[in-house]
Amino acid sequence: MSSPVRAVLALGSNLGERSATLTEAVAELVADPAVKLCRVSRLVQTKPVGGPGEQPDFLNLVMEIETTLEPLDLLAWCQSVEQNHHRTREVRWGARTLDVDVITYADVVSDDEVLTLPHPRAAERAFVLQPWAWMDPEATLGGRRVAELAAEAADLQGLDLYTADEDG
Numbered sequence: 001m002s003s004p005v006r007a008v009l010a011l012g013s014n015l016g017e018r019s020a021t022l023t024e025a026v027a028e029l030v031a032d033p034a035v036k037l038c039r040v041s042r043l044v045q046t047k048p049v050g051g052p053g054e055q056p057d058f059l060n061l062v063m064e065i066e067t068t069l070e071p072l073d074l075l076a077w078c079q080s081v082e083q084n085h086h087r088t089r090e091v092r093w094g095a096r097t098l099d100v101d102v103i104t105y106a107d108v109v110s111d112d113e114v115l116t117l118p119h120p121r122a123a124e125r126a127f128v129l130q131p132w133a134w135m136d137p138e139a140t141l142g143g144r145r146v147a148e149l150a151a152e153a154a155d156l157q158g159l160d161l162y163t164a165d166e167d168g
């Protein structure tokens with residue numbers, strides 16, 4: 001078995017029971033013995049970035065895992081958890097019950113379009129960067145502090161901490 005590496009995953013949901021979906025997805029992702037949970041961020045509520053104009057706000061979170069899965073196997077595992085939540089891909093950046101992206105995998109850099117690492121749009125997305133910075137204030141991405149990247153992200157003003165008593 002290969003030695004474990006750290007990876008960061010980003011989860012989003014803007015359809016259905018959003019917070020329950022994300023809580024279940026975290027549990028499902030770490031149900032494989034090859035995936036261990038290290039840290040999980042707070043939930044944030046975020047305005048949709050890109051995609052069709054009229055779609056609901058997202059809930060987003062970030063998690064840090066330790067895994068012995070190879071990168072493509074980790075992607076396939078994330079996609080199988082998306083499928084458990086009936087994820088469909090009809091419209092680019094459209095509404096979805098669950099999206100799971102691989103943000104980083106150790107320090108691997110790859111421009112493979114099946115799995116681009118780090119995730120090609122993570123460095124400009126407050127909905128990824130801000131919960132990540134709160135979870136891990138020391139985190140860096142592409143040589144820059146994640147907290148600094150978050151402060152510069154155009155979608156930061158659409159982001160709020162989510163409190164559990166809010167609707168779904």
Ligand SMILES: Nc1ncnc2c1ncn2[C@@H]1O[C@H](COP(=O)(O)OP(=O)(O)OP(=O)(O)O)[C@@H](O)[C@H]1O
Pocket residue numbers: 075089092093094099100101102103112113114115116117118119120121
């Ligand atoms: N780092 C990555 N994490 C997840 N998917 C990736 C990554 N790099 C490339 N992909 C590819 O992107 C394809 C589309 O992914 P997906 O449907 O989740 O995109 P999206 O969430 O609509 O948009 P975005 O990629 O901007 O987050 C996947 O089938 C996958 O092969």
Ligand SMILES: Nc1nc2c(c(=O)[nH]1)N=C(CO)CN2
Pocket residue numbers: 011012013046047048049050051058060093099127
């Ligand atoms: N706020 C927000 N916007 C998005 C999100 C997301 O998770 N949150 N995911 C996208 C595609 O991955 C596109 N736009």
